[in-house]
Amino acid sequence: MGLQGGVIFLSISDFSLGLIEMIPRMFEFKKVADFDANVSLDNLDLEAPLKIGAGATYTFRKILIAAGLKWVFCHYFFIDTYCHIVTLLAK
Numbered sequence: 001m002g003l004q005g006g007v008i009f010l011s012i013s014d015f016s017l018g019l020i021e022m023i024p025r026m027f028e029f030k031k032v033a034d035f036d037a038n039v040s041l042d043n044l045d046l047e048a049p050l051k052i053g054a055g056a057t058y059t060f061r062k063i064l065i066a067a068g069l070k071w072v073f074c075h076y077f078f079i080d081t082y083c084h085i086v087t088l089l090a091k
Contacts, residue, residue, distance in 0.1 A: 014059045018068075022051040049074040 006020035025048040031041035055068030 016057050018053075018055045018057075020051075020053040020055075022048075024048060024050045024073075047074070 006018060008016055008018045010016045027046045027048070029044040029046070032044040033041060035042045035044075050073040051070055052073070053068060053070040055066060057064060057066040059065075
C-alpha cells in the first residue's frame with residue numbers, strides 16, 4: 001500500500017498550479033519464477049521510487065494548456081526528470 005497526495009492552487013481564474021508527491025514503496029513477491037535455474041521458485045523484490053511533481057495550467061478561450069515536471073528519486077538519489085506539455089480542448 002502506498003500514498004499519493006497533491007495540492008492545486010487556483011491563483012487566477014484562468015491559471016492554476018499544482019504539486020504532487022508519491023511516497024516510495026517496496027513490494028515483495030514470493031515464488032515468482034526460477035531466475036537462477038536451481039529448480040526452485042525465487043522471490044522478487046521491487047521498489048516504487050519517490051516521485052515529486054509540479055505543474056501548471058492556463059485556459060485561453062476554449063483551449064487548456066498544461067505543463068508539468070516530475071522528478072524521480074531512488075533511495076533518495078535523483079535519477080530522472082520528466083517534462084510534458086499537453087494542449088487539450090476544453091468542454
